Amino acid sequence: MSGISSQQLRAIASEFGTPAYVYDAALIRARFRALADACGDDPHALHYAIKANATLAIVRLMRECGARADANSGGEIEVALCAGFAPAEIVFTGVGKSAAELRRAVSLGVKAINAESPGEVERIAAIARDLGTVARVAIRINPDVDAESHPHISTGLSTNKFGMSIDAARAMARDIGRHPSLHIVGLHVHIGSQITKTAPLARAAETLSGLALSLMADGVPLEHLDVGGGLGIAYQPGQVVVSPEEYAAAILPAVRRTGLTLLLEPGRWIVGPAGLLLTSVVDLKAQPVDPVSNETRWFVIADAGMTDLLRPALYGAWHEIAAVSPRPGADILCDVVGPVCETTDTLGSGRRLPPVDVGDLLVVRDAGAYGSVMASNYNRRPIAAEVLVDDGAWRLIRRRQTVEELLQWDV
Ligand SMILES: Cc1ncc(COP(=O)(O)O)c(C=O)c1O
Incomplete structure (x- = not known):
């Protein structure tokens, strides 16, 4: 697993925004x-x-x-x-x-x-x-x-x-x-x-x-x-x-x-374990009470989705998801989903996370392989930034696309 600290991830998110791939x-x-x-x-x-x-x-x-x-x-x-x-x-x-x-x-x-x-x-x-x-x-x-x-x-x-x-x-x-x-x-x-x-x-x-x-x-x-x-x-x-x-x-x-x-x-x-996808929570929504655990199940809606990391939607692949700065309190049961207009746009379902709020940072681990390479512009979403952490410092290795750049291919 990557050795990138929570402090580094917070600094990277504030410098380059999310979603972003971060490599060790x-x-x-x-x-x-x-x-x-x-x-x-x-x-x-x-x-x-x-x-x-x-x-x-x-x-x-x-x-x-x-x-x-x-x-x-x-x-x-x-x-x-x-x-x-x-x-x-x-x-x-x-x-x-x-x-x-x-x-x-x-x-x-x-x-x-x-x-x-x-x-x-x-x-x-x-x-x-x-x-x-x-x-x-x-x-x-x-x-x-x-x-x-x-x-x-x-x-x-x-x-x-x-x-x-x-x-x-x-x-x-x-x-x-x-x-x-x-x-x-x-x-x-x-x-x-x-x-x-x-x-x-x-x-x-x-x-x-x-x-x-x-x-x-x-x-x-x-x-x-x-x-x-x-x-x-x-x-x-x-x-x-x-x-x-x-x-x-x-x-x-x-x-x-x-x-x-x-x-x-x-x-x-x-490269797989050396990369993670850093994402921010953009919304939270309660689902009906889970019939098995009898607790409210949540949608945790992230700013990263299947256009950034396709593997869960494509293969049902499982990636560990964690909070960068876990809040104290009882875990919640949730589905971590993306913003893309597809139900399959789910990064992880039935997960347990500490209490989360809008703006919190999450990491999707082991995303260094078959992550950024499979990114797409579906929903006209610009492809995420990528950052390499080395010897305590980090640098941008791919800048985030912009919608203006995407439009330049249309004739
Ligand atoms: C021809 C070929 N070589 C190498 C690889 C790399 O495989 P992996 O990333 O599983 O090591 C692939 C991926 O499927 C491939 O198609």
Whole structure:
């Protein structure tokens, strides 16, 4: 959990307003280090999954930590470049890469384009031929492994749209050798996000390594095995998750057998717990008496909602919500909701909070990953400010949008 104090949060709210995302730089550094240390001396590279948090200062911080980059779109490639990553440090994944995105990646010469279909491999080959270059390609396999996470963030089943079957990948890997404009550099898998068990991660790594061994025996030269991201975090107090050491122990034995370099694409695990959403209470409204506890249930209406943090509305995700300066008195039973004109705009339902009043500050914890990146302008709401706390000081890393700025796109 972030080490940002209540006093700092009050000062940040009065300086930059709410809603605002606030990140703890020291915690991001510590979590990156923990994951890197768990990989020990085995050849490895941590490609930070920019999709988790694409705010430039956060991506720069990851680079300063020693990360490489994992981009999931052309936009994320540009963020990576802007943050100072060299093309040779960027892997590019995505189930529907456009021709323009592929052309940009090929011309940059990124470390690997993780190809998701036979058709995409052909398109990459044609672009590279046209540009007179050789594209570095890895094949994303679909191992048909259930990540046992939320179905909306599971990607490794054969019924999911991601990757190629083992048979298709095997055929494709041999085929790539016949394309003078392609160089196969690795295999890739990503079975989902917020994974809290080691078994699916180990199974996916085993499948990847088995395919790599058989391809290498057939003379297909490979450089790396990319096992994707997916390591889960404890959103709920006491939730059991996989530690970096358990994670490494689950995947390293399979990768070691191949002698190839391990690539990881962690996102949530590094930045999730290091960010919180700071919000103010804008209204309170009594609901009917709760039939179970026989007490008045309240709507605590915050100035942050689904346009700022979509995860609760999108996945029913649970985030801890707390008062920044708890008032004395008996807890209230409440639903913490946002201002957006949708009933699903609820940050947390059935919560217990100390007595709250209009103007009070609340924090929504563990919002550093898949928070600000999923913000939208629905209801013409400007996107929130973002602040980075580092060594006792803080600075604005993304200023709050204004309605005037939003209107400039309309023609
Ligand atoms: C291809 C790919 N790599 C890496 C990640 C990062 O996953 P996580 O944030 O769960 O570590 C994702 C997210 O789902 C992804 O789609």
